[in-house]
Amino acid sequence: MDDGADLVSNIHSDYPEIAEKIIGSMEETTTGVIRLRAMANDGALKFPVIAVNDAMTKNMFDNRYGTGQSTVDGIIRATDILLAGKNIVAVGYGWCGRGFATRCRGMGANVIDTEVDPIRALVAAMDGFRVLPMSEAAKVGDLFCTLTGDIHVIRPEHMAVMKNGAIIANSGHFNVEIDIDGLKELAVSEPKEVRSLVDEYELPSGAKIYLLADGRLINLAAAEGHPASVMDMSFATQALATEWAVKNSNGLEVKVHNVPESIEDWVSQLKLKSMGIEIDELTEEQKEYLSSWQMGT
Secondary structure (H helix, E strand, C coil): CCCCHHHHHHHHHHHHHHHHCCCCCEEEEEHHHHHHHHHHHCCCCCCCCCEEHCHHHHHHHHHHHHHHHHHHHHHHHHCCCCCCCCEEECCCCCCHHHHHHHHHHHHCEEEEECCCCHHHHHHHCCCCCCCCHHHHHHHHCCCEEECCCCCCECCCHCCCCCCCEEEEECCEEEEEEECCCHHHHHHHCCCEEEHHHHEECCCCCCEEEEEEHHHHEHHHHCCCCCHHHHHHHHHHHHHHHHHHHHHHHHCCCEEEEECCHHHHHHHHHHHHCCCHHHCCCCHHHHHHHHCCCCCCC
């Protein structure tokens, strides 16, 4: 089971001799799946991988509800910030960004989204959020949180124009989303720890900005991560995907596989049952209508 494809990458680069003994790997992050698909496209992947992150029972719940809630929790624990009335910049509008933005809006914040993907930017706009390039959002944000899975999405040119008192956090992928080395070079003095997990940097403009948890995942560094009642779906999907990979190991192609739909159906049905929720079932007539081209409208 891997996070960010770091273990798989390490095996391929430093321990290639054990690759042929591996039945498969389960990848639980967006960044990791992107990397693994790149490896597969380049012909570098040496064993099958299951893209657990791409399963709806994972990303639509763990990423959106889990990351959304735990990120807000971590930021509030670290700073004691009142979100109501603040301009909060959600950097990225994937499922993690959506979850964070929605919860901040629910707590009274004015949420701004930045994106590089035109479809996601449109979704953010039609969800009612203001969409700006980072160069503009940097000037007005009170709190910035990166949720992209990419590197250096907040850079020195952005920090240089931030307001006095601006807070920067990351809940995306390790501590690479914020250019921390660039921030240290930009600052006029050494960072000052003003409270646990909060470092103050003074900029040439005289403004002071605050980096949380040295850019590491704020929901883990300052809080307790996702609630167990959403992680249960992710872990169940991972475990069952692992079982599926073992049972099908003889004919499993070396590529990035999606989680079988039957696993997602089982996990979602079990979760509904645990919540005491019942749903309808298709009638035979409805099944025929949906599967036939001969029945007219």
